[in-house]
Amino acid sequence: MDFKIVYGDSEIEIEQKLKDFEKNQFYATLAFVFLADKTISADFLKPFTERKITIFGSCAAEVILNQEKSRHAVVAMLLNIPETAFQLIVFQTEKQSSFIGQQIAQAAQNSYEHSSVLLLIASLDLQYSPEGVLQGISEINSRLKVFGGIPSSFGLVENPPFITAEGFIESGVCALILNQDVLTLDGLSVSGWQELGTPKKITRSSGRKVYEIENIPATEFYARYFGFNDTGTGIIKNHIDPDLLSASEYPLMLQRQDGSFVMRVAVQMDFEEKSVFFGGDIPQGAMVKFCSPNTIETIQHSLKDMIQFRNIESEKPDAILMFNCAVRSRSLGNFMNTELKAIHQIWQTPIVGFSSWGEIGNSLNASCGFHNTVISVVALRDRTTSNRKMYEDKTKTSLQDFSLQAPESSLTLSELQKEVTQLRRDKKVLTHFLRLTNNDLEIEEARSSRLLLNILPAETATRLKAGETNIAQHVESASVLFADLTGFTSFSAQTDPDSLVKMLNEIFTAFDDFVIGTGVEKIKTIGDAYMLAAGVPNPFPEHADICVDLGRQMIQFIHDFSKRKKLSLNLRVGINSGEVTAGVIGKHKFSYDLWGDTVNMAQRMEASAVPGSIQITTSTFKLLTDKSDFTSREIDVKGIGQTTAYILPFSSFL
Template identity: 40%
Template structure:
């Protein structure tokens, strides 16, 4: 295989380096090539074409050659593989799943045991990469696949792919290998940590997010990260904060912003984000992330990392070459530390290494099937089968040694590079400080939402006691007035309406009841079907509890009357009131409920059930509290279920003129 890596800034430099490496008559058959889109033109490809070297190439924001990271250049790995062991094809733009199926079927046509390396042109904006991969694995389950999305050093939105003879702004560049002779293994590692609370994607289509939490996506970024007016470089700002997506099946994927659409304030991401999905913003701790990368790669090399690989067990410490697909956002966030991570990775294998900063990475994360990722560094190992291991023991690094390596790389730094390091440290400190503030703000908002929700379920004083640590709440109240109201005519109405219409009517009425109860200083307890229960004098005592309950009862009758006039219905209310001692408390652990117990509650319910439509029916205990301020009609002693004979009263219509 005899791989070598060349690095050039111009077509002339490329010609000189190719001439030097082929002067002895050695012929290379394949060049895995990454180049800044500003360089990509026929003149750059000519040195490869005239030597008969096939090119598997794509545009790059940054190029990796050996252990060095640069911009505005070309990095190529030359291989002298037998041309019978690989095939190159460029597939034009097409529907994702169908295109993926075509790519997978061609793999099997070329080789009985294929492995795929692919570059998706146009930054994946014109091809649904998730659907592309789904189509591939539907056609060929378990097909080993690695690759990335092209990127641009000028934020050009259609960074191309290319061969030795042609340049394509869109499509998929596919390099097939015969896996019986050429072995490819890879793993994608992130190490980024989610920060803050989950956010809901409220409107999205494919890889375009229109709204986050019902706010235009770009505006959400601007507000959430408190960007000052005039300082919002939109694509740079949103790309600094990738999203961790949790899919419906429980799997997770990182998604990085790659474009902001000004008119709709939408954000394009390097992969699909479903509408309704929960996401969290993420950020790296740079040194810890590099240590995590090294730890995971050493486990991968030793075979102890869980990755879905195919083929025989092999010595992954002895390989011929390494290809890196490094997320451009990872590189942008790491700053000068990105080069140090690459240099540490190069030391793990000490073989020729080439790669680029991509706008999306295709590969396997530990314990997960192949997919499209962002923020990862995807390491792909190439090994010619049948070669003898070089016998060199692999290097092993502890966390402390990795830190020393990072420091050592900076030891010979120039003043300018040290300034860049200092700038990066300040930037990360600012980001982490900002994320701490965001997390605090998020948690404070969530606390307020939780408090509001709890107060919608429980009376405010009771909610505060629960939050204060009380486990059992049961209060004896000497005197409270309980109200029961039942909607008369609802059963007949329900026979003529759909379930959704009935629920809508109940919600409308009970919402009005709730507002009135709040205005009257009465505590709503619950609804039971089409019945409504409330109490005055609980949880806070009020001397005028009976008056409050009566005021609510009268208001409920007015609400029903107004509702009938507005909707052409013939509903009515049967209302019962009773006053007496009760026990009030909270029951349940998973679903809290505030409720009342006692004979006074049962009696109030009987007042309602033995009452009359459109009237307020009172027990004697409530009547005695109200008789001096209102007029009532005695019903005499009537038979009440489970109570026997009771003196009861109806609120008199003659009060209307008072």
């Protein structure tokens, strides 16, 4: 089997090159044909159709030839593969996309023992879902190798078609089934886009159509972030509308069920129903983030993955098919050719492809999926010959081998003027977008700070945010309070979980309200127990008095709460004063806690207290300003023995 590359700007050029091939006894049976949207014409197909060559091709916003986006009207890869080794099927039915996928997978199983599939999906009025097709394929054969793309145009062709020997088809699914024992396909899709801003929740969606983001109509949400006029009418498409095309460079990133991440580009807006249609499905409830390319880092990411993929096998492919996202090409600008040049250097083999509106393939360590913003390569290897081409050294190719510099521009004056206009529009969109995302980050930072202050003292939170990792403090004199509900165990045994949690939340929220503004720190809750400390991290002399006062308020609240709810609940409170050590533990889930004998004794004071009373140690009693209502008693403390405690009964509250 041989592979030949043909390109040109007229039917005559293509015809002549095919004749030259035939003089050398090369007669193609299959052609991958990509036509630039600016010159799309059936005339270019005649040299292929007159020879009865099967065509698998697409309209293209840009055509790719080896190491660059080509200016030629057509590029094609020709194969003289046995006609029994492939089968082309076109679906133009009203059936669901998943049903079409099932038919493709079934046909592949029936055709060859080992199959692979190349797909082109043209979706007039967004009729066909690429993910639906892939789902149907997976239901029949989840191990089937599938690669492909979506026909594209930068505004010159409203409904970009795929191409067969029958002509241009604006709506349908084209499947090329190949015998893997004759022609092996292996592929990789890489993105490199980086997340921006804060997570957003998709609050209402269906398939690829999103109606609400963060409970805001989707069109209004996009208008807000990208400076659109949200009073538009009808439907706009990103390959026609320049503003939506600019916004497409900032896709939404979401996580798939297999853990991998995919990008979703906004392809259409419907101002009547206030919806945004994306390149792929976005489930309702999904958390998404806007993403953007950082040109050099994006290219480095793609090259790193590409090198790793190439080095998996030392066998050199005979050719590469490429499906490169048109949004990626537009975002990288002149650097797109830099990336293509490096990829061509990695593979050292002919490359033919086009810039597409969506790519089908798999990223490293992930299953096949539908992507936006990726560059997808499909390595073709002839299995009919024993003459294997090998890379000499799998390890010699690394990122350091590439100079990632933008090539010199070769644009015409009119092309430069068009690019300047687009750059001005992009700058306006980017400026507006960054202002909003920075505002989001500030809001998120404030929210995170508030959450941090709910679990950490203000001083400790400040130290943590400043980067300190080992936060500890020794305090000579502080008071620790434990409070525990009595009667709760029997109550919980006959109460449903929702009601139980609701009740505890009501009680502990009231306790939190008592604490606010006192300088006291709530430390934690453990089941039906509540712990706080006064005088730490910021010391103050009246810490014992404040703890007793808070204990009174807590017991009074439980008394009133239990009476109002007709419950048999009560509260024991124990307090001890002395030196403590405080600090933050945990790396991913922070916890502020106290350690020392003072803490242990406070807990024992609570455990041995009479329900409805406050029991304190001698050290706390000595610090009190008002000791009049306390009475002393001897108690047996575990691990210590007989000791004097002071008790404040509920009767003294009245």
